[in-house]
Amino acid sequence: MPASAKPTDKPTACLALADGTVFYGKGFGATGETVAELVFNTAMTGYQEIMTDPSYAGQVVTFTFPHIGNVGVTPEDDETATPVAAGMVVKWDPTEPSNWRATGELTQWLTSKGRIGIGGIDTRRLTRAIRQQGAPHVALAHDPEGNFDLAALVAKARAWRGLVGLDLAKDVSCTQSYRWNEKTWAWPEGYTERSGDGYRVVAIDYGAKRNILRCLASVGCDVTVLPATATAEDVMALNPEGVFLSNGPGDPAATGAYAVPMIQGVLARDVPLFGICLGHQMLALALGAKTVKMNHGHHGANHPVKALGTGKVEITSMNHGFTVDSQTLPKGVRETHVSLFDGSNCGIAVEGKPVFSVQYHPEASPGPQDSFYLFEQFAEAIRARRTV
Numbered sequence: 001m002p003a004s005a006k007p008t009d010k011p012t013a014c015l016a017l018a019d020g021t022v023f024y025g026k027g028f029g030a031t032g033e034t035v036a037e038l039v040f041n042t043a044m045t046g047y048q049e050i051m052t053d054p055s056y057a058g059q060v061v062t063f064t065f066p067h068i069g070n071v072g073v074t075p076e077d078d079e080t081a082t083p084v085a086a087g088m089v090v091k092w093d094p095t096e097p098s099n100w101r102a103t104g105e106l107t108q109w110l111t112s113k114g115r116i117g118i119g120g121i122d123t124r125r126l127t128r129a130i131r132q133q134g135a136p137h138v139a140l141a142h143d144p145e146g147n148f149d150l151a152a153l154v155a156k157a158r159a160w161r162g163l164v165g166l167d168l169a170k171d172v173s174c175t176q177s178y179r180w181n182e183k184t185w186a187w188p189e190g191y192t193e194r195s196g197d198g199y200r201v202v203a204i205d206y207g208a209k210r211n212i213l214r215c216l217a218s219v220g221c222d223v224t225v226l227p228a229t230a231t232a233e234d235v236m237a238l239n240p241e242g243v244f245l246s247n248g249p250g251d252p253a254a255t256g257a258y259a260v261p262m263i264q265g266v267l268a269r270d271v272p273l274f275g276i277c278l279g280h281q282m283l284a285l286a287l288g289a290k291t292v293k294m295n296h297g298h299h300g301a302n303h304p305v306k307a308l309g310t311g312k313v314e315i316t317s318m319n320h321g322f323t324v325d326s327q328t329l330p331k332g333v334r335e336t337h338v339s340l341f342d343g344s345n346c347g348i349a350v351e352g353k354p355v356f357s358v359q360y361h362p363e364a365s366p367g368p369q370d371s372f373y374l375f376e377q378f379a380e381a382i383r384a385r386r387t388v
């Protein structure tokens with residue numbers, strides 16, 4: 001049946017943009033309403049990892065890839081225990097799962113996790129609108145009876161304060177420290193979890209994806225995870241050989257109040273430091289640079305990035321709506337990577353120190369694995385200190 005023939009005669013969900021545009025569709029997952037920023041993700045795989053990536057807190061995700069739901073869901077693919085994205089928008093009704101790994105079906109999973117989905121949407125049109133007007137504020141509603149107060153939904157989208165100035169990392173962070181340990185993980189070929197004599201690494205959890213912690217373990221790190229609000233003293237009390245700053249949601253500048261003093265304290269102790277995404281932005285802020293909101297951000301699994309040191313191009317996974325303003329990088333801080341889409345900053349390093357970070361996602365969950373070398377670079381920096 002061609003897409004246009006799909007009957008959506010009785011809309012059971014609607015997506016209202018702050019500019020008054022309304023998209024009608026078929027609801028799935030939880031019922032109710034949610035208000036958030038709307039972003040599009042262009043990845044062709046990994047909808048479950050995307051929905052459970054804590055960096056998507058406060059955002060509804062529209063998927064440009066049309067076949068969503070086709071591989072079902074499995075707990076192994078959760079990046080955190082519950083979906084963190086506020087809701088999902090898809091072109092079609094999620095299809096029946098067809099995958100030996102599937103333990104469940106997307107729509108039921110979404111219901112059980114209390115998240116709203118809307119299907120039957122012209123996601124191409126919606127994505128063009130996002131590109132033109134910037135990531136809009138939206139209200140997403142699902143009602144099986146199809147009763148919607150459109151004026152009220154548009155008013156809620158308009159009234160929403162937005163992500164600028166919003167610190168969400170502390171909301172999705174762990175509240176207690178813990179040791180990363182996942183015996184059930186099937187390691188990629190060539191990598192095994194090493195423990196016992198591993199490198200003592202403290203990971204600060206601003207909303208860490210599990211696959212980042214797995215990747216750190218796979219290069220020999222014994223990872224202790226600390227809450228986002230940990231102080232430099234909390235970190236140094238564990239006598240770390242390396243400190244990792246995780247990804248996370250919200251506005252980096254708003255997260256700086258507690259993260260920046262901690263990072264500056266660790267920098268003063270000369271410990272190898274590695275950051276990813278929000279962790280990259282937090283390191284940049286701690287070094288004195290500034291971050292800015294992007295128009296519609298970068299969310300996908302095929303973003304080309306140039307490594308300026310080697311001239312090599314990496315195809316990367318990205319998910320960010322803020323960026324480090326490379327014009328504000330202080331002396332002694334080098335830009336190491338740039339986006340080949342728009343030239344925005346994608347990596348920094350402190351001259352002469354094992355301190356570096358990237359805006360993109362070398363853990364590739366979902367996405368390409370070109371940038372895994374960054375985890376090895378971090379482990380190598382720790383190893384070099386041991387042998388000195």
Ligand SMILES: NC(=O)CC[C@H](N)C(=O)O
Pocket residue numbers: 055246247248249250251252276277278279319320321322323
């Ligand atoms: N994935 C992330 O860590 C996102 C960082 C930040 N919240 C942004 O949107 O830019």
